[in-house]
Amino acid sequence: MAEPHISEEDFMKFREFFYRKTGIQFDASKRYFVDKRLLERMELTGHETFRSYFIMLRFQASGEELQALTNVMTVNETYFFRESYQFDCMVNSLLPELVTRKTDGDPLRIWVIPSSSGEEPYSIAIYLLERWPGIKNYDVEIIASDIDTRILSQAQQGLYSARSVAQLPKNYLHKYFCRESDSFQISDDLREAVQFTRVNLSEPADTRPYRNFDLIFCRNLLIYFDDLSRKSAAETFYDALRPGGFLCLGHSESMSRISSLYNVRKFPEAIVYQKPLGVRP
Structure with missing residues (x-):
C-alpha cells in the first residue's frame, strides 16, 4: 500500500x-x-x-x-520581557494617561492575544508590580487569549525553561519563580493574576464578549494574516477598546498599513495605536 x-x-x-x-x-x-x-x-x-x-x-x-x-x-515561540520597550511605554506613558480618565472603582483592563505559553501576560503582571506605582491604587484585570488549547493549558501551569526566563532580572526570577529541576515555576500569585481564555480572532462569536479594554497587546500575530484578515482583526480590536484605549503591535507590524480607524501615537519608548476619544464605546 x-x-x-x-x-x-x-x-x-x-x-x-x-x-x-x-x-x-x-x-x-x-x-x-x-x-x-x-x-x-x-x-x-x-x-x-x-x-x-x-x-x-x-x-x-x-x-x-x-x-x-x-x-x-500554530507557532508559540516567546520568552519573558520580549520587546520590553513596549512594557516600558505601558508603565511610563500609557497607564498614566489612561488613569486620568478613570473614575473610582473602575478597573484597568488589559487583553493579551495571543497569550502563547504565558510569558507575555505574566511579564506584564511583573512590570505592573515592579515598575508602576499606580498598581496600589487601581484594580487591574489581565485577560490572555489564544486559539491553541494546548498552549493555554501550558500557560496556566506556569512552568518555564531556563531559555524562557533568561531575559528576566535575577531579582525578579528569585522573587516570582521557584526552581524545579531544570524548569522554573511561576508563583501562584502571578498565576492567579491572569485569566486565560480560548479565542479564535477570526470567529465573531468568540470575540464579541471582549469589550471595554484599556490596553490590548497583539504582537507578532498579524504577520501570519493576509490583508483581509488583518483588517478584520483591526476592527475587532477597535470594538474591544474603550475610547482612548491603546493597541500595541509587534515591532515589524504597522496599523497604518492596515486600517485608518486608529490615531498613531508616538511616545518616547514606542509607537502605539489609539482608538480616538469621543467615539461611542
Whole structure:
C-alpha cells in the first residue's frame, strides 16, 4: 500500500479551509511544515487518505480534530520581557494617561492575544508590580487569549525553561519563580493574576464578549494574516477598546498599513495605536 501523501490539490484545499477557520494563511514556503503536521494527524486519527481525513475535519460535529490540528499548526515561540520597550511605554506613558480618565472603582483592563505559553501576560503582571506605582491604587484585570488549547493549558501551569526566563532580572526570577529541576515555576500569585481564555480572532462569536479594554497587546500575530484578515482583526480590536484605549503591535507590524480607524501615537519608548476619544464605546 502506498504511503499517504499530500498532493498540491490537497494542500490548496486545506490552506483555503484553514484560512477561513482561523485567518491564518500558509504560503508555498510553509508546504513542508503543513504536510508534516497533516500526515501526523492523519496517522493519529487512523485516516489513510487526505480525502477521508479532510471530510472528517470539516464535518466532525464536536470540532475536536480541528482544534487538535490548530494546536499543532500554530507557532508559540516567546520568552519573558520580549520587546520590553513596549512594557516600558505601558508603565511610563500609557497607564498614566489612561488613569486620568478613570473614575473610582473602575478597573484597568488589559487583553493579551495571543497569550502563547504565558510569558507575555505574566511579564506584564511583573512590570505592573515592579515598575508602576499606580498598581496600589487601581484594580487591574489581565485577560490572555489564544486559539491553541494546548498552549493555554501550558500557560496556566506556569512552568518555564531556563531559555524562557533568561531575559528576566535575577531579582525578579528569585522573587516570582521557584526552581524545579531544570524548569522554573511561576508563583501562584502571578498565576492567579491572569485569566486565560480560548479565542479564535477570526470567529465573531468568540470575540464579541471582549469589550471595554484599556490596553490590548497583539504582537507578532498579524504577520501570519493576509490583508483581509488583518483588517478584520483591526476592527475587532477597535470594538474591544474603550475610547482612548491603546493597541500595541509587534515591532515589524504597522496599523497604518492596515486600517485608518486608529490615531498613531508616538511616545518616547514606542509607537502605539489609539482608538480616538469621543467615539461611542
